[in-house]
Amino acid sequence: MKNDINSKNEKFRDSIGTITNEGKRNFIHPKKPKGRYYNYRTIVSWFLLAFFVAAPFIKVKGNQFLLFDVIDRKFNIFGFPFWPQDFHLLVISMLVSIVFVILFTVIFGRIFCGWMCPQTIFLEMIFRKIEYLIDGDRSKQIKLSKQAWDSEKITKRAIKWTVYFIISFVIANVFLSYLIGSDAVIQYILEGPSNHIGTLIKLLVFTAVFYFVFAWFREQVCIIVCPYGRLQGVLLDNKSINVAYDFVRGENEKGRKPFRKNEDRDELGNGDCIDCKQCVQVCPTGIDIRNGTQLECINCTACIDACDSMMDKVGFDRGLIRYASEDEIEKKEKFKFNARLIAYTAVLTILVGVLIGMLFLRTDIEATVLRLPGQTFQTTETTVKNVYTITLINKTTKDIDNVEIKLLSHKGNVIMVGGNLFIKKQGLKDSTLFIEINKSDLKSSKEKLKLGVYSNGKLIEKTSTNFTGPLIIK
Numbered sequence: 289m290k291n292d293i294n295s296k297n298e299k300f301r302d303s304i305g306t307i308t309n310e311g312k313r314n315f316i317h318p319k320k321p322k323g324r325y326y327n328y329r330t331i332v333s334w335f336l337l338a339f340f341v342a343a344p345f346i347k348v349k350g351n352q353f354l355l356f357d358v359i360d361r362k363f364n365i366f367g368f369p370f371w372p373q374d375f376h377l378l379v380i381s382m383l384v385s386i387v388f389v390i391l392f393t394v395i396f397g398r399i400f401c402g403w404m405c406p407q408t409i410f411l412e413m414i415f416r417k418i419e420y421l422i423d424g425d426r427s428k429q430i431k432l433s434k435q436a437w438d439s440e441k442i443t444k445r446a447i448k449w450t451v452y453f454i455i456s457f458v459i460a461n462v463f464l465s466y467l468i469g470s471d472a473v474i475q476y477i478l479e480g481p482s483n484h485i486g487t488l489i490k491l492l493v494f495t496a497v498f499y500f501v502f503a504w505f506r507e508q509v510c511i512i513v514c515p516y517g518r519l520q521g522v523l524l525d526n527k528s529i530n531v532a533y534d535f536v537r538g539e540n541e542k543g544r545k546p547f548r549k550n551e552d553r554d555e556l557g558n559g560d561c562i563d564c565k566q567c568v569q570v571c572p573t574g575i576d577i578r579n580g581t582q583l584e585c586i587n588c589t590a591c592i593d594a595c596d597s598m599m600d601k602v603g604f605d606r607g608l609i610r611y612a613s614e615d616e617i618e619k620k621e622k623f624k625f626n627a628r629l630i631a632y633t634a635v636l637t638i639l640v641g642v643l644i645g646m647l648f649l650r651t652d653i654e655a656t657v658l659r660l661p662g663q664t665f666q667t668t669e670t671t672v673k674n675v676y677t678i679t680l681i682n683k684t685t686k687d688i689d690n691v692e693i694k695l696l697s698h699k700g701n702v703i704m705v706g707g708n709l710f711i712k713k714q715g716l717k718d719s720t721l722f723i724e725i726n727k728s729d730l731k732s733s734k735e736k737l738k739l740g741v742y743s744n745g746k747l748i749e750k751t752s753t754n755f756t757g758p759l760i761i762k
Contacts, residue, residue: 318569329403394628423444596608691711695723
């Protein structure tokens with residue numbers, strides 16, 4: 289049955305809804321969605337928007353909640369500072385994210401795109417709402433796009449584009465706060481743009497990018513640019529839950545048919561789909577969900593709300609379009625964890641465990657002690673001395689003072705040039721030190737030393753380095 293239905297019209301596979309037959313851009317004017325899922329999405333979207341705006345301005349123990357300062361190599365994740373030396377944690381975090389996305393997609397399809405993706409949230413919950421407010425709903429937008437450039441069209445376009453630019457500028461400022469810090473952005477604003485022309489130019493570039501994406505490029509980001517949609521082809525199977533059209537119920541034996549009052553569709557052999565095309569008109573990427581799972585579908589549920597509304601009007605049961613797997617629709621099989629999902633879950637659990645373990649083992653101070661390049665050891669009658677450079681990184685939000693280095697594995701002396709060190713919060717300190725050990729305590733010409741980093745007499749970190757000396761002949 290399914291193959292018969294799909295074989296009737298396969299033209300949709302040869303093109304996408306945003307491109308005309310002549311190869312030109314076909315601008316999508318989706319009907320304004322409404323319904324229970326849209327209400328849920330609105331709540332989720334406003335929560336995520338509030339988080340996006342507030343996150344760079346929230347401080348945890350003096351640290352910005354989220355910061356990705358690539359230039360100064362400072363990163364804050366949930367208020368915890370990270371440095372380039374913590375790159376291994378970033379790698380593990382990325383692996384966790386990738387496996388989670390794979391597992392999430394295998395089970396729920398592209399639901400992330402419709403509910404949590406910043407592109408969708410900004411476009412559907414801000415820019416399209418403004419468009420509906422200024423240009424009107426679908427039919428009015430189509431009429432306005434075909435209309436000559438009279439006073440009405442010029443006025444509406446000028447108002448809409450100006451509002452779009454202002455919102456894009458605000459988004460760019462928030463985005464910049466993630467990159468250079470909210471304190472810096474606020475300082476630049478108070479000091480005035482004339483004192484920070486370079487930053488203003490970069491800000492306008494970001495604004496132009498956001499404006500281009502949300503005012504013109506729009507759904508093309510999801511279809512052309514974003515690689516996530518293409519993952520569906522290798523991750524989804526018949527058991528994955530998607531926004532899906534129940535073709536068994538909707539088509540029956542003789543296919544879909546417009547609704548006629550008091551007719552017996554079961555007797556006629558027609559399905560519950562009344563071919564109203566509301567699911568097509570409300571789709572933000574311009575597809576017909578009745579053609580099955582497609583790359584362009586972002587699982588936004590707009591078609592579910594539209595279809596449920598029509599089913600209510602004609603007296604049919606809801607759920608003709610719903611969250612369901614292909615096996616559930618065709619074979620009435622409920623979702624089950626298969627071997628692939630169990631494997632993904634196991635890998636994800638292991639990676640999360642490793643990440644948590646590394647986070648707990650992460651120290652507040654990182655010390656690197658290296659022999660000074662080009663310098664050889666110095667000897668006396670009883671001792672051997674080497675010179676080293678030491679780099680100390682303070683990952684905390686507190687200053688650390690009276691820092692000294694002591695030998696843990698050997699007896700000897702550590703002489704710090706300039707005396708004990710002071711390290712500012714989230715700061716870095718370089719210094720030079722000498723390590724002197726008695727010849728009688730050396731067993732080879734190259735030994736591994738263990739060093740302790742102390743602050744006010746308290747051990748706060750351990751590190752190691754190599755110590756070279758004269759060849760020892762036994």
